[in-house]
Amino acid sequence: MPIVKGKLLVIISLLTLLLAACENVPTPKPRGYFLVKFPERKYRTFDMPGYPYTFEYPVYANIVKDTSFFGEAPxxxxxxxxxxxxxxxxxxxxxxxxxxxxxxxxxxxxAxxxxxxxxxxxxxxxxxTIHTPNQVYGTFYEVGGNAASSKQFFASDSTQHFLRGALYFDVTPNADSLAPVYKFLEQDMWHMVETLRWR
Known part of the structure; x- marks a missing residue:
């Protein structure tokens, strides 16, 4: 009899554990991305002496002179x-x-x-199409999907000046995770183009 009671006790314990395990069915969590806090939108003017152009750019950005183009001087x-x-x-x-x-x-x-x-x-x-009162003409490109650069433009007066811009991130392209940042910076890029002036 003690052996039967022991087997019965083991069976009851296993059934209890099995029923307890079935109560909390694991569910996969949806994939999420980090919350990005965007800065307040304000602009200042890029107006360096000697440069053939000027425009407004965000205060949360820095202008850095480009000294290398694929290892060569621009x-x-x-x-x-x-x-x-x-x-x-x-x-x-x-x-x-x-x-x-x-x-x-x-x-x-x-371009x-x-x-x-x-x-x-x-x-x-x-x-x-880009066409501003400041005689700036060109094209603004929006590239959908996981492209390396989703926002690009060229702007010109068609006789003397030609400026090309392309937005890149220091991360692997992922359109879903970068979508809010793309949308935020697209507005800044349009502001830069709309305030662009030739000298």
Whole structure:
């Protein structure tokens, strides 16, 4: 009899554990991303002596002179980066003088090719026309999907000045996690373009 009671006690214990384990069914948690706190939107003017352009940029960004283009010196001293240290992002801005070596058509074609290099990762590429009262014309590109640069533009007066900007982040591209930051900085990029003036 003691052996039967022992087996019965083991069976009852196992059933109790089994029933207790069934009460808390584990559920997978949805994937989440970090909450990004955006700074208050305010602007200041980039107006460095000698530069052929001026524009307004966010106070939470820094302007850094670009001294290297793929290991070589930039074509002229007017290349800059608009750095967003709190968001790990940067707008690389290259300036070119329109002339015999760089015709307007060639510069537009180059900007188009650089944007469309992202097509293997892009879900779509939208083109928006830039036309401001300050004689600034061009195209603002929105590249959807996990492309390395989802916001790009070129702006020009079509006779002398040509400025190209591309937003990159210091992280692996993930359209879902970066979507709020893209949207936030897109507004800043449009503000920069709309306040751009040639000198």
């Amino acid at each position: 074509e002229n001293p007017y290349w800059i980066n608009v750095d967003f240290p709190s968001l790990d992002g940067k707008i690389y801005m290259s300036y070119k003088i329109i002339g015999p070596a760089n015709s307007f058509r060639k510069l537009v074609d180059d 188009f090719k650089m944007t469309y290099k992202h097509t293997y990762k892009a879900e779509y590429i939208d083109e928006n």
